Amino acid sequence: MAVKKPKIIVVGGGLGGLWATIRIAEAGYDVDIFSLFQVKRSHSACAQGGINACLDTKGQRDSIRQHIIDTIKGGAYLANQPPIKTMCEEAPGLIRTFDRMGVTWSRTAEGVMDLRLFGGVKNKRTCFSGATTGQQLLYVCDEQVRKYEEAGKVHKYEWWEFLSIVKDSNGACKGIVAIDLRTMETKAFRADAVVLATGGLGLVYGKSTNSTNSTGAAAARVYQQGAKFINGEFIQFHPTAMPGDDKNRLMSEAARGEGGRIWVPKNVEDTRPGKEIPEEERWYFLEEWYPAYGNTVPRDVASRAIWKVCRELNNGIGGKDLVYLDLSHRDEAFLRARLGGIMEIYEKFAGEDPTKVPMKIFPAVHYSMGGLWVDWEKDEASGGMKQPSARNHQTSIPGLFAAGECDGAYHGANRLGANSLLSASFSGRVAGESVAVYVKGLKEGADSLPGNIYSDEKQRQDSINQGLMNSQGDENPFLLHHDLGELMRNGVSIIRDNKTLDEALAGLQELKARFNKISLDDTANWSNQPLIYARQVYDMIVLGEVLAKSARMRDECRGSHWKPEFELKIPEGKFSGDPEFEEYRAKWKANNEQWLKTTVAEHTQSGPQISYEKIEISVLPPDEPRDYR
Amino acid sequence: MPDVIRLKIKRQENPNSKSYWEEFEIPYRPQHNIISVLMAIQQNPINAKGEKVAPVVYEANCMEEVCGACTMIINGKVRQACSTLVDNIKQPIVLEPMSKFPLVRDLMVDRDRMFAALRKIRGWIDLDGAYDIHVHAPRVSPKDWEKNYDLSRCMTCGCCMEACPQFFPTSKFIGPAPLGQTWLFNNHPTGKYYKEERLHEIMGVGGITDCGNAQNCVKACPKDIKLTDAIARLGRDTTVQMLKDVFIK
Numbered sequence: 032m033a034v035k036k037p038k039i040i041v042v043g044g045g046l047g048g049l050w051a052t053i054r055i056a057e058a059g060y061d062v063d064i065f066s067l068f069q070v071k072r073s074h075s076a077c078a079q080g081g082i083n084a085c086l087d088t089k090g091q092r093d094s095i096r097q098h099i100i101d102t103i104k105g106g107a108y109l110a111n112q113p114p115i116k117t118m119c120e121e122a123p124g125l126i127r128t129f130d131r132m133g134v135t136w137s138r139t140a141e142g143v144m145d146l147r148l149f150g151g152v153k154n155k156r157t158c159f160s161g162a163t164t165g166q167q168l169l170y171v172c173d174e175q176v177r178k179y180e181e182a183g184k185v186h187k188y189e190w191w192e193f194l195s196i197v198k199d200s201n202g203a204c205k206g207i208v209a210i211d212l213r214t215m216e217t218k219a220f221r222a223d224a225v226v227l228a229t230g231g232l233g234l235v236y237g238k239s240t241n242s243t244n245s246t247g248a249a250a251a252r253v254y255q256q257g258a259k260f261i262n263g264e265f266i267q268f269h270p271t272a273m274p275g276d277d278k279n280r281l282m283s284e285a286a287r288g289e290g291g292r293i294w295v296p297k298n299v300e301d302t303r304p305g306k307e308i309p310e311e312e313r314w315y316f317l318e319e320w321y322p323a324y325g326n327t328v329p330r331d332v333a334s335r336a337i338w339k340v341c342r343e344l345n346n347g348i349g350g351k352d353l354v355y356l357d358l359s360h361r362d363e364a365f366l367r368a369r370l371g372g373i374m375e376i377y378e379k380f381a382g383e384d385p386t387k388v389p390m391k392i393f394p395a396v397h398y399s400m401g402g403l404w405v406d407w408e409k410d411e412a413s414g415g416m417k418q419p420s421a422r423n424h425q426t427s428i429p430g431l432f433a434a435g436e437c438d439g440a441y442h443g444a445n446r447l448g449a450n451s452l453l454s455a456s457f458s459g460r461v462a463g464e465s466v467a468v469y470v471k472g473l474k475e476g477a478d479s480l481p482g483n484i485y486s487d488e489k490q491r492q493d494s495i496n497q498g499l500m501n502s503q504g505d506e507n508p509f510l511l512h513h514d515l516g517e518l519m520r521n522g523v524s525i526i527r528d529n530k531t532l533d534e535a536l537a538g539l540q541e542l543k544a545r546f547n548k549i550s551l552d553d554t555a556n557w558s559n560q561p562l563i564y565a566r567q568v569y570d571m572i573v574l575g576e577v578l579a580k581s582a583r584m585r586d587e588c589r590g591s592h593w594k595p596e597f598e599l600k601i602p603e604g605k606f607s608g609d610p611e612f613e614e615y616r617a618k619w620k621a622n623n624e625q626w627l628k629t630t631v632a633e634h635t636q637s638g639p640q641i642s643y644e645k646i647e648i649s650v651l652p653p654d655e656p657r658d659y660r
Numbered sequence: 661m662p663d664v665i666r667l668k669i670k671r672q673e674n675p676n677s678k679s680y681w682e683e684f685e686i687p688y689r690p691q692h693n694i695i696s697v698l699m700a701i702q703q704n705p706i707n708a709k710g711e712k713v714a715p716v717v718y719e720a721n722c723m724e725e726v727c728g729a730c731t732m733i734i735n736g737k738v739r740q741a742c743s744t745l746v747d748n749i750k751q752p753i754v755l756e757p758m759s760k761f762p763l764v765r766d767l768m769v770d771r772d773r774m775f776a777a778l779r780k781i782r783g784w785i786d787l788d789g790a791y792d793i794h795v796h797a798p799r800v801s802p803k804d805w806e807k808n809y810d811l812s813r814c815m816t817c818g819c820c821m822e823a824c825p826q827f828f829p830t831s832k833f834i835g836p837a838p839l840g841q842t843w844l845f846n847n848h849p850t851g852k853y854y855k856e857e858r859l860h861e862i863m864g865v866g867g868i869t870d871c872g873n874a875q876n877c878v879k880a881c882p883k884d885i886k887l888t889d890a891i892a893r894l895g896r897d898t899t900v901q902m903l904k905d906v907f908i909k
Contacts, residue, residue: 053790068719069775071816072727124792131797133785133848135805135812142799160809166726167812174784181779213764242721276689277696278723372813376724379743380693460790509702509715552705553714557674558765560717561702 034476038063039466040207040222042193042249044070046165046452047435048228049172050459051466055226056179058467063220064176065188065209067244071173074230074242075455078165079372080285081147081157082129082452084122089146093154095119102450103651105151105329106400106443107590108627109262112650114407114423114440117415118457125456126158132171135160137369147369148288150448151329151659157449162283162372168452192563193249196225196256196431197488204430205477206485208492212563215556217492219485221477224430224466227253228459231399231436235571235578237516239396240272240281250403250437251570254577259427260632261439261644262401263574264582264592267446268525269397270333271356271390273380279395280380282356283373284448286390287326289366291358293317293337294389299346305355305389316340324659331445331591332659334394338525341393348391357389394525400446400591401581402439404631405432414649416461421469424462430469434462444590499565504548508565511549515542515572523579527594532583539576546572577632580639587626601658619656627653662688665697666708666752669716671766683708683752694741694755695720695730698767717766725882728815731758731822732767738822740882758822760829771818777838778816782858785851798849811844811890813883820887823880825872832866836877839868840890846897859894859901868898 037060041052044066052062064070087093098119103112126144130136136144137159146155160167179185190212197206197219206221232247233239254260271286271293272279287293294313301308317336318325328336337354341347347354358366363386366374377385405424410417417423424432424440434455441454522535546569551561588598599618602611628643664685672679685708686700695718702715720730723742730741733756735749746753761769800808820836821827827835842858845851862868868891877887 050790057789057791068721068729069771069816071775072721072729074722074727076727076815077722077724121792124794127792127794127796128787128790131785131787131793131850132790133797133812133845133851135800135809137809138800138802138805140802142801142805144796160812163726163813166815170812171785174778175787175790177775177779178784178786242727243723244721276691277693277699280724372726379725380691380745382745507703509699510704513703552712555673555714555765558717558768561715564702 033471034223034473037223037470037473038221038477039224039470040065040220041226041228042207043073043228043230043435045073045075045228045230045435046169046172046455047459047462048226049169049176050456051226051228051434051463052185053172053175053179054460054463055466056184058464060467060470062185063188064185065191065193065207067190067192067212069189070176070187071170073169074245075169075452076166077240077242077281078452079162079281079283080149080288081159081164081449082126082168082456083149083156083447083449084126084158084453085119085156086123086126086144086146086158088143089155091154093156097154098122098156100651101152102441102447103443104655104657105447106445107657108623108648108653109265109443109589109629109646110441111407111647113409113414113647114416116650117418118441118454120415121457122453125453125460129168129171132175134167134171137161147285148327150284150287150327150333151324152447157288159285161368162285162370165452168456193229193252194492195252195488196428197485198256198428199480199484202257202428204428205480208488210492210563213558215559215562217489217496219489221480221485223470223473223477224432226432226434226462226466227403227437228433228435228462229437232571232574233396235515235574236396236519237513238277238279238520240269240279246567246571247399247437247574248567248570251574253403253426253428253431255573255634257428257634258431259404260401260577261404262581262630263577263632264585264630265400265444265590266396266523266578267330267398267400267591268334268394270330270337270394271392272395272397273377273390274352274393274395275380280376281397282377282390282392283370284330285370286356286358286373289358289369290361291356292326293333293354293356295340295346295348295354299350302349305357306359306387314346321659328659329445329447334525335593337394352393353391354393355389356392358385359387359389396520398446398451399436400439400442400444402437403433405438405440407440409647418461419464419468421465421472423465424458425465425469432462432466434458444592495566496562499549499551499562500554502549502551504550506545506549507552508549508561508568511542511545512568512571515568515575518542519575519578523582525593527582527592528596529583529594532579535579536576536583539572539579542572577639580641581630581632584641585626585630587622589626601656601660616656620653623653662751664688665692665746667697668752668754669767670756671716672763674765675763682713690747692746694734694744694746694753695723697746717768719768726815728817731817731819732756733758733822738819738880740817743882758818760822760827761818771816774816774818774821774835774837777834778841780834781838781842781845781861782854783838783841783845785845785848786854800849804847808844808847810885811840814840814885815883817882819880819882820877823876825874825876826870831870833870834862834866836871836887836891839871839894840885840887843890843894856901859898862894863898863901868895
């Protein structure tokens with residue numbers, strides 16, 4: 032006896048959520064989509080450089096196999112490989128679909144999609160739309176959803192915030208509780224399946240390249256309700272962002288892909304403006320250290336190199352935390368056409384024209400490789416992921432699915448540039464298709480469940496809100512968040528050590544204690560932003576604990592997680608076949624025996640409990656260490 | 661160097677209450693933008709008189725002028741708050757919500773009307789479905805791409821609507837941004853299959869004939885989208901369509 036008219040909820044209106052919505056609607060089901068604001072304003076719009084798919088239209092004999100290898104190695108082997116295999120195989124089809132949806136891809140002279148070079152790869156594989164690719168992909172998905180909205184298949188709840196899921200007596204997800212951000216009323220919604228596509232968590236660090244709503248709060252909420260959270264320690268620092276007091280503004284990796292060079296003045300005392308410093312007095316340290324990839328080394332490698340130059344060698348511009356990202360040697364018309372979006376941002380916020388002078392940049396928190404644990408089903412015949420399957424992208428809570436940056440499935444220990452728009456779109460699509468299979472298999476609909484599970488959960492949320500509204504302390508939630516950001520940026524940073532991580536964990540406990548003395552400064556029952564914000568701050572502290580604890584437990588260097596104490600150094604000037612390199616390879620393999628495993632965090636009253644899970648390495652066994660020299 | 665940033669903010673608790681002006685002074689810092697100033701008020705919500713007040717409510721997200729959320733009127737000019745740097749504008753800085761959309765609270769308004777317009781103009785490309793059909797869409801020339809890309813960057817922020825003399829709460833006019841989008845969908849190689857339907861949609865009441873050609877929209881657009889060019893091209897298309905409607909039955 033199948034459920035007559037299943038109800039499906041998608042939370043989040045970025046690329047992942049919209050793709051899920053589209054595929055669920057196309058499977059014939061109605062969707063309610065919840066978003067903090069109009070979905071068109073989601074953070075996916077901020078992605079700039081492009082989306083990877085092997086189209087091989089540049090005469091370089093690019094191959095899907097190479098895309099798979101680059102992704103797996105770029106992630107330092109820390110992700111299950113069959114889903115990666117399938118994602119890379121289906122990327123070209125996804126791009127064709129996007130093309131049909133009307134994405135304004137940048138074109139070659141003959142009117143076909145152009146490709147550009149990105150980091151961690153040797154072939155041009157990145158499809159792009161100027162320097163606003165994320166915006167263009169988001170908009171076409173927004174348009175497709177609008178079509179289904181017009182057809183009555185999709186109902187949008189914009190200006191609503193997700194607070195929690197509702198579970199039945201078996202622990203399966205059967206709906207959500209959300210709050211109307213205008214009337215401040217909470218309401219329980221029944222659903223047979225829920226997709227969470229709520230994006231990243233950069234705001235846990237206070238300042239990042241993320242939008243102000245990328246708090247990770249929704250993921251933190253389901254984590255506290257029992258969903259497993261994996262690989263929290265793997266936070267990507269984007270090597271090239273404009274430092275700012277309110278936000279670090281992303282300068283796309285496309286800048287490096289299109290010929291941008293990273294350098295500092297050789298003489299740290301040199302006070303001349305960048306463009307007046309002659310070539311021979313500049314130090315192009317990436318090109319020197321990594322001749323094979325030069326400026327397009329992967330992000331973790333580039334960020335650490337910049338960190339080393341500024342912090343260890345004290346050779347940043349004027350001794351500060353800054354290096355040059357230089358495009359001024361390129362043709363202005365070329366830059367305007369291909370990188371216009373970031374040229375404008377730099378000019379608006381720094382007041383200098385980056386087509387004429389080198390940009391000043393520094394690494395910034397950018398992306399969370401980790402996220403909610405999601406299941407997948409293996410296709411034994413192809414070695415990839417079996418589709419469609421109700422297991423794909425289902426979290427550890429039955430009936431709750433996750434897609435986009437809030438899942439932790441594809442990027443391992445470091446994400447390759449332009450793979451995020453790919454994983455967000457692909458995982459959203461897969462999650463939508465999985466939901467359609469899942470609800471078909473249900474015996475009983477959420478409609479027939481007793482009402483008390485809904486009213487109880489609503490009651491629980493109401494009392495949290497009431498508690499905050501009544502709280503009479505002296506702690507301002509916005510300042511508390513500021514302090515959390517500072518603690519995370521100093522304690523769980525690009526370079527880590529266990530003593531600092533222990534201090535960060537203790538500091539997070541103090542923040543939790545301070546949270547109990549919060550005061551809102553706003554008592555209105557209409558659009559009360561401090562109340563909503565305070566709740567997010569608490570959830571960000573919880574996520575901070577997950578990140579710090581996961582980092583504390585992993586005693587090795589892998590991808591974006593770097594503890595110098597445990598570093599295995601590649602012998603300088605030695606390559607595959609040299610005895611010194613082979614000795615290094617043996618050590619590297621021994622380290623994998625111990626550490627090549629997924630970190631799994633589970634919520635307990637006394638904080639995150641960490642365990643580990645084996646990784647599926649059937650596509651590319653870890654025999655080759657990452658080496659970008 | 662000033663040591664404070666002075667602000668005058670138009671506030672209103674909810675759609676049914678009265679608006680009032682409130683002044684704030686926050687410590688000066690170089691590189692402040694309007695949103696980071698509002699964040700500073702949130703961290704210490706004390707007005708210029710020294711009274712503790714509710715923080716100012718506003719909408720923002722990307723902080724780099726690509727999401728369209730933080731539109732407001734700053735010193736009398738409609739623009740994105742995140743990319744308005746305090747160092748470049750006169751003080752006291754006067755902040756007001758957009759006037760042509762329903763107010764929610766303080767500087768936050770409801771721009772649903774713009775999104776409804778996008779539904780009305782059939783603002784999407786019709787697909788058989790969002791799956792691979794193993795071919796690309798038809799090619800697009802670099803020249804066409806330039807026109808399309810210009811329009812596809814529209815953030816639906818509403819600056820052009822606020823600046824347009826023909827667009828106001830009681831007018832029927834669809835406004836410049838949705839007209840620009842209409843041309844964009846009509847210029848897509850398969851989007852043009854429904855060109856006629858889209859043109860008919862904007863040939864009626866509240867459509868393109870309500871445009872008074874004031875040219876305000878193009879000046880107000882934070883992305884310098886060539887809206888008036890698109891509307892002019894669309895005007896030609898509707899004229900042709902009108903003739904077709906008369907002579908080709």
